[in-house]
Structure formats: C-alpha cells, structure tokens
Amino acid sequence: MIVAFENNVVCSDEKVRDYLLAHHADLKEDQDEDALCLVRLHKEEDIDGTDRVDLVGWREISRELYWAEGQMECNYSIICFSRKTTSLQMSVVLSTCNQLEWLEKVLWGYEAQDTKNFELIIADDGSRKETYDMLQRITPQLSFQVKHVWHEDKGFRKCDILNKGILAAQADYLLFSDGDCIPRKDFVSTHLCLRRKGRFLSGGYHKLSMDLSKDITKDDILSGRCFDLQWMRGKGMPASFKNNKLTATGFKRWALNTFTPTKASWNGHNASGWLSDILAVNGFDERMQYGGQDREFGERLENYGIHGMQIRYSTVCLHLDHARGYKTKDSIQKNRNIRKHTRGAKVQWTSLGIVKDELRGQSVKVNSYYDRYTREEEKLTSYKEKGGFYRHIYSLSCRWRRAKYHDKVVRAYQQDTDAPALSNHSGVIVSLTTFPPRISQLHLMLKSILWQTCPPEKIIVWLSEQEFPGRLNDLPEELKILMAKGIEFRFVSENFRSHKKYHYVFREYPDSKVITVDDDLIYPRNTVERLLSLSYQYPDTVCGNVIRKIHMDGNSFSVYRKWTKVFTMPVNSSLQNVAIGCGGIYYPPHWYGEELFDWKIISEHCPSADDLWLKANELKRRVEVTGGGEFYPRPIELPQTQNNSLQKKNNGKTNLNDKQWKSLNELWKLDELYCINGK
CATH class of the missing domain: 3.90.550.10 (Spore Coat Polysaccharide Biosynthesis Protein SpsA; Chain A)
Incomplete structure (x- = not known):
C-alpha cells in the first residue's frame, strides 16, 4: 500500500474524492485493501468519519509529518484509490536537491514533450519542504504521472536516491536527467526512437549563463522559443560551435554524432538505458560522491558488454547554471580511485548499489553457467534442424557440455542459501x-x-x-x-x-x-x-x-x-x-x-x-x-x-x-x- 498525506483539509471526504478523480486522470476509486490510500489529516475535531491516532512513528514515511512541529496527534480518514493500468514506454528519472526554481522550469519542459507515454520520477536528494510544496502546486497541472522519491538530507547522496528512483520505475527503459536541464520537446521521443538492445544512449547538454537561466520563462519553454538559436542570441548567448546542438538536423546531425571526439560515456544529465542492464550491474555505486559518479556507472555497463551510442546532437537539453557547493577535492580523488579500479579490474557489479550485500557473487557464477548452457542448447537445436550427421554425431559433444552446465546450475542454486528480496514496483x-x-x-x-x-x-x-x-x-x-x-x-x-x-x-x-x-x-x-x-x-x-x-x-x-x-x-x-x-x-x-x-x-x-x-x-x-x-x-x-x-x-x-x-x-x-x- 502506498500512503499519501494531506494536512489541514477541512471538507468532506466526498469533495476530496471528487477533486482527485477530476484532476488525476490515472486514478480510479478502489476499495481493495491493496489500493493506493489517501490519508487525510485533520487538526480540527468532530469531523464525521474520522478517528484519532498518534502518528509519531509515521515520520519516516511522510514528508509532512517529518517537517511537522508540535503535537503529533490528529484526526485522520482514509479514501482508497488504485492507479489505472497504463502501458508506459519510459520512466524518466530526474535528480534534484533544493533547486525548486530550476526544477519547476524543467517540469514545464516535460509538459511540452511531443509524447506523454512516460512517467517522471523525481529522485530528491533531501530537498526542503519548499520543493514538496511546489510539486503539490505544479503536479496537478501536468499531463503525465509524477512520483516524488525523497530521503533525508545527509549530504551528497545522489547515487543512493537514483537507486531508489530505479526501483520505483514501472517501464523497462529508463532515461536519466537532472532537475536543472530543460528538455527540448523531442527529448523523450528521440531517446525512445534511438534505443537499441545492447547499447545505452549518451547525450549532452547546452550550458547557459546564470542571467539567461533566470530569464527563461514558462511560456518560453512551452512555446519552444528557448531552443531557437536566434532568440537565444538575442538574449546574449555568444556564438559557439556548440550551438550546432540547437540547429543540427539530418546528415549534419549524423556526421556530428559520428565524428565527435567526445566519448559516448554515461552522462547523468542526458543518458538512457534498459532497466535489465541497469539492474545487471546493480545500479549506481553509493560510495561515489560528486565527480564522475555517472561515468563510473557507464564504465561498468561497458565492462558488462553494454556500449555507449553517441546522440549528443540529437537529444537537446538546456543546462541552467548553478553553484556546486558539494564539490570537494577529497570527493574527486576518492571517485577517481574507484573509477581506476573499475576500469583496471573490469568491474561489472558494485557491492554497494541497489543490492548491498554479497549475494550477487553467487548469482554471477550461476548466470555464467546458464549462459553457457544456453549456447549449447542453441547449438543442439541447430544440429537437430539440420538432421543427419549433424543430429547424430556432431551433437554428442554438445549434449555432454549441455548436461555439464545443466548440473552446475542446479548445484549452484542448491548451494546458494540466499536470494534478494522483492523491491521492484513494476506492477x-x-x-x-x-x-x-x-x-x-x-x-x-x-x-x-x-x-x-x-x-x-x-x-x-x-x-x-x-x-x-x-x-x-x-x-x-x-x-x-x-x-x-x-x-x-x-x-x-x-x-x-x-x-x-x-x-x-x-x-x-x-x-x-x-x-x-x-x-x-x-x-x-x-x-x-x-x-x-x-x-x-x-x-x-x-x-x-x-x-x-x-x-x-x-x-x-x-x-x-x-x-x-x-x-x-x-x-x-x-x-x-x-x-x-x-x-x-x-x-x-x-x-x-x-x-x-x-x-x-x-x-x-x-x-x-x-x-x-x-x-x-x-x-x-x-x-x-x-x-x-x-x-x-x-x-x-x-x-x-x-x-x-x-x-x-x-x-x-x-x-x-x-x-x-x-x-x-x-x-x-x-x-x-x-x-x-x-x-
């Protein structure tokens, strides 16, 4: 059961229910015990259909209660809903922390997308209550589903919250960006169009000055003016080769993507990949602080056999300027050491990612045996289809190897005493x-x-x-x-x-x-x-x-x-x-x-x-x-x-x-x- 809270709502449950159904197209009323529940909190007494409860123990799962002051006892009532079934093509994971002005502009960028078959997961690294209040105000105006995944502010923990965002994703393809990057209207659809099995997509950004970042308005974003080169030049943006990101099309775009000297690395502001590949390397390494944490994740994908594909001139986002108070020499050096080990040892799986224990070591061995079993099974199927000499003679060694790996897989599962817990929200x-x-x-x-x-x-x-x-x-x-x-x-x-x-x-x-x-x-x-x-x-x-x-x-x-x-x-x-x-x-x-x-x-x-x-x-x-x-x-x-x-x-x-x-x-x-x- 997912629990959402509203404080100080003084009206009947019927009015709240009608409001939610009218403003959230993805909800329908549902009395099932596993449904989504809206828990209304009332400070006023004597409201029909409510009870009193001590909510001190609920602070960890409610941002309202986390920020609440004073007495924690209040009335509550429950309305049950469930989400309508949708066939999402993509989950967009957007990282943010205390940048509500920039985040609001980015949300309008996703509202302007030419496809809405995606969900937006805001991976919030401990923002203050102002960000939550802004989302409560903006979200009902958006035409796509928004999830706010949040944890308490304990310093720079972007990798931790990104992993939580991954677990909240319902689609099998994920796009990652930041809460300070405004996407062009074809941002999501281009990632969907270019996705390939065995690849991740590597995009870039167009960095703006602080003055231009502040000047861009909601109307500029929804109309697409902020992606027009002449309009940007009129706002003071200097001439640069990088402006080709805003104008390149057709053959020019292909040539720039193909011959750029920039490596197709995983860039946290503009990259996408398959959920299965992300889970296969255990997500982001939570030891990593600011400085190269995205690149390290991409390097493990490369070691796993998932290679980057350059699309920096195809998918455009505008990077809004901001200070980086969390950047330190120690964090940069620590991350460099981790990345050096990842590249040198060809590390694929991080032991401090989504799964934070030693379980995966056994699983890697099992998967290796199963992959070899699959190859022998495929060869054997081919020999059977050819028939004759292939079926009866060539297949003998293949059958022996298949039986060997079959037994190794079974023994590995028998010896493995543990397994990961279910934590996905795929539905x-x-x-x-x-x-x-x-x-x-x-x-x-x-x-x-x-x-x-x-x-x-x-x-x-x-x-x-x-x-x-x-x-x-x-x-x-x-x-x-x-x-x-x-x-x-x-x-x-x-x-x-x-x-x-x-x-x-x-x-x-x-x-x-x-x-x-x-x-x-x-x-x-x-x-x-x-x-x-x-x-x-x-x-x-x-x-x-x-x-x-x-x-x-x-x-x-x-x-x-x-x-x-x-x-x-x-x-x-x-x-x-x-x-x-x-x-x-x-x-x-x-x-x-x-x-x-x-x-x-x-x-x-x-x-x-x-x-x-x-x-x-x-x-x-x-x-x-x-x-x-x-x-x-x-x-x-x-x-x-x-x-x-x-x-x-x-x-x-x-x-x-x-x-x-x-x-x-x-x-x-x-x-x-x-x-x-x-x-």
Whole structure:
C-alpha cells in the first residue's frame, strides 16, 4: 500500500474524492485493501468519519509529518484509490536537491514533450519542504504521472536516491536527467526512437549563463522559443560551435554524432538505458560522491558488454547554471580511485548499489553457467534442424557440455542459501502453483525468479488446503525463509490442480499484469524481461517465450505433436501462436471472459492441460499470442520433479493433449473460429 498525506483539509471526504478523480486522470476509486490510500489529516475535531491516532512513528514515511512541529496527534480518514493500468514506454528519472526554481522550469519542459507515454520520477536528494510544496502546486497541472522519491538530507547522496528512483520505475527503459536541464520537446521521443538492445544512449547538454537561466520563462519553454538559436542570441548567448546542438538536423546531425571526439560515456544529465542492464550491474555505486559518479556507472555497463551510442546532437537539453557547493577535492580523488579500479579490474557489479550485500557473487557464477548452457542448447537445436550427421554425431559433444552446465546450475542454486528480496514496483505479478511431490524443490525455482534481471513486484504461490492441510506447517524451512523475501503463499479451499496458477490471480488482481510460470524449472534470468519486452510491442496480447504453431489438416486441427515448437523467429503476434507454460506466459489485464473460471467445463473437458484451456479461451475472444525474438533455451528441469510431469501425460504415450483439445473443439467449434479469424 502506498500512503499519501494531506494536512489541514477541512471538507468532506466526498469533495476530496471528487477533486482527485477530476484532476488525476490515472486514478480510479478502489476499495481493495491493496489500493493506493489517501490519508487525510485533520487538526480540527468532530469531523464525521474520522478517528484519532498518534502518528509519531509515521515520520519516516511522510514528508509532512517529518517537517511537522508540535503535537503529533490528529484526526485522520482514509479514501482508497488504485492507479489505472497504463502501458508506459519510459520512466524518466530526474535528480534534484533544493533547486525548486530550476526544477519547476524543467517540469514545464516535460509538459511540452511531443509524447506523454512516460512517467517522471523525481529522485530528491533531501530537498526542503519548499520543493514538496511546489510539486503539490505544479503536479496537478501536468499531463503525465509524477512520483516524488525523497530521503533525508545527509549530504551528497545522489547515487543512493537514483537507486531508489530505479526501483520505483514501472517501464523497462529508463532515461536519466537532472532537475536543472530543460528538455527540448523531442527529448523523450528521440531517446525512445534511438534505443537499441545492447547499447545505452549518451547525450549532452547546452550550458547557459546564470542571467539567461533566470530569464527563461514558462511560456518560453512551452512555446519552444528557448531552443531557437536566434532568440537565444538575442538574449546574449555568444556564438559557439556548440550551438550546432540547437540547429543540427539530418546528415549534419549524423556526421556530428559520428565524428565527435567526445566519448559516448554515461552522462547523468542526458543518458538512457534498459532497466535489465541497469539492474545487471546493480545500479549506481553509493560510495561515489560528486565527480564522475555517472561515468563510473557507464564504465561498468561497458565492462558488462553494454556500449555507449553517441546522440549528443540529437537529444537537446538546456543546462541552467548553478553553484556546486558539494564539490570537494577529497570527493574527486576518492571517485577517481574507484573509477581506476573499475576500469583496471573490469568491474561489472558494485557491492554497494541497489543490492548491498554479497549475494550477487553467487548469482554471477550461476548466470555464467546458464549462459553457457544456453549456447549449447542453441547449438543442439541447430544440429537437430539440420538432421543427419549433424543430429547424430556432431551433437554428442554438445549434449555432454549441455548436461555439464545443466548440473552446475542446479548445484549452484542448491548451494546458494540466499536470494534478494522483492523491491521492484513494476506492477507485475508472477503466479504459480505446486503440489506435495514437488514442494521440496520449489525454493530453487523461486530463487530463479528472485534473481531475474527485471524482477516482478509480487510472487504468489497458490496451494490447496486439501493437499496442505497444515498450511505453513507443511512447507519446508527453505520456503519459510523465502517468505521474508516477499514471496506469498496463499492457501485456497478448492483444488483446481494446475489451473490454480491463473484462476485466483485473475480473480483477485484483474487490473494487474500477470506472468504464470511452472514449478519444476530453473528459469533463465531474462525470462520476465523478455515477456515484458514483447508486451510493450504488442500491449493487448498474451506473450510467450516458448511458442508452438497451430497446424491444420485442411479445416481441422492436426494432432498436437504436429504443432511445431519454434525456437527463433521474428517477433510476431498471431492466433496461430500457442504460448507454452514452461517458458512463462504474460497476460494483459482483463483479456478473459467469465467462462474462463467455469470449473465444471474445465473438469469435464480440460482438467490437466491449462495451456490448452487458456488457448481455447484466447481463440474465443480473438486474443492473439505474441512470441519470437532471440533464442530462448529450454529451462533447466529440477531433479526428481519429472516423475509427476503433466507434459509426459499430456504429450506422451497417453496423449491427453489431443483428447482434451478434441473435447474443447467439439464444445466450442474452435476449428471454425480459427479458420474464420486465425488464418
């Protein structure tokens, strides 16, 4: 639950509710206990619907209470809201500290952007209350979502607050700038247009004098006049080669970006990158003070294999002048020493970043083994497709190496006793279920989700009370330890077998993005990231990492074994695609109808093939499935979990998949629906 506060509001809750819904387009009223809550504080007594509470212990989570003086007891009432689901393309992280005049001008710069499909996260390194008051005044006038992430002023801690801003981001692509840099109207859209996998974007700024910084007004920003060279020259800006940043277009812009002697480093005032890459190097090093802290972060990205791309003449921002009282010789020298070590030792991961412990050392080794396993799996797939000599002879050494790295990954997870806690605010829920024969190995699978490059906000395991009558007492100690990491175990009275993984999460979280996974696999670290990336390209579709293609014999479905499993293909969305649960499946909010939950039909026609039941409902509602992209390996199977595998029953000798799909087809005439819509 996120808690927001308002002090000294003397009016009815209805008026406050109406005001918020009218002025914040991203809010809707919601009485759910996990909703966003507005807590209204009243100094006056005898207001209907309020209670009294001592709020001394709440100082740490409320800036109003932090700055409050005198008696801390007051009345309060609660109004519940939740945020409407949006498909954000970018999170902009903006650092600031006690520069409210400059920050206000920058906010108008983002209001003037030619795209609004972004959220703005203000990473506030301890500003005084005046900054908060300004944001309360300005934010309702803006047409995009603003988050204010703040911590107490304890000196220069920009890297700390940037890491907190990263954790607050909901998009998979992040743009970083400063609260003294006014963006041109195409700033965000250009970063989005130029983003590339395996790269980060390196921009620059156009520095202004103090007089010109003060002269620029809100109207100058919204109209774009402040980016007009002639207007700037009229305000006293001297002639300079750097003025090309304001005027370069087309071939000239390309040439200046390509042949500039300036290195494509990470510049905190104008740089962007993928969230997965940022998390892979553990964010910013919190030992760093002023002077090169952004460059050190970029150097670790380079060591990780993510290289900078120069765009200093494509993305323009105006840097407003200010003093730098936090700059000291000691901090500069300290940062130089850290950067020297980063470059010399090829450091990728900082131990004092978002994760502040030694957990990552084990994870780096696991990921290295999994990467090698993936390469062998990809080679083996290629040999199988070629057939003949390749399939039977060349593949032997490949199979041996794959088995070796498979075992190393499993042993590494078995030896690793810890995992990071969930701390992301992506709004994504990973949902799964299991049963007693697999419960002893489940902690290994859950760790592979906790170690994702783009971790979810929630992980929920649905368990039947019929199979676990002792509830938490029936769980192994390893799972109880993981509860402290944020994993939820929810016990339900019914036993819908494998269908539990989607049934309850869709019911309880209809507005959320959901990813279902299987309980017997160790997943590659980029599983969630890949699914979210596909969903951003095709927002209203189901997305899968492992895809089969429906095969038809004339106007009838062929047997399931002929539905080809596709390992690599261009990203595409189609009714022909079938998402397979072993790779994880992403579901957008509200894609389903009420018939999805009809257990009477499920138990009669499709009790053990949840993937096929979901596919049948997708065909009925014309919901396409998206898949494709780079090679995705077969996830590593956990030992001693395949004796009770549904895959063997459904697609093995008993061939339950064909029987259940035939039954669904007879019930709903799926072949006719597919021939009309699918082909």
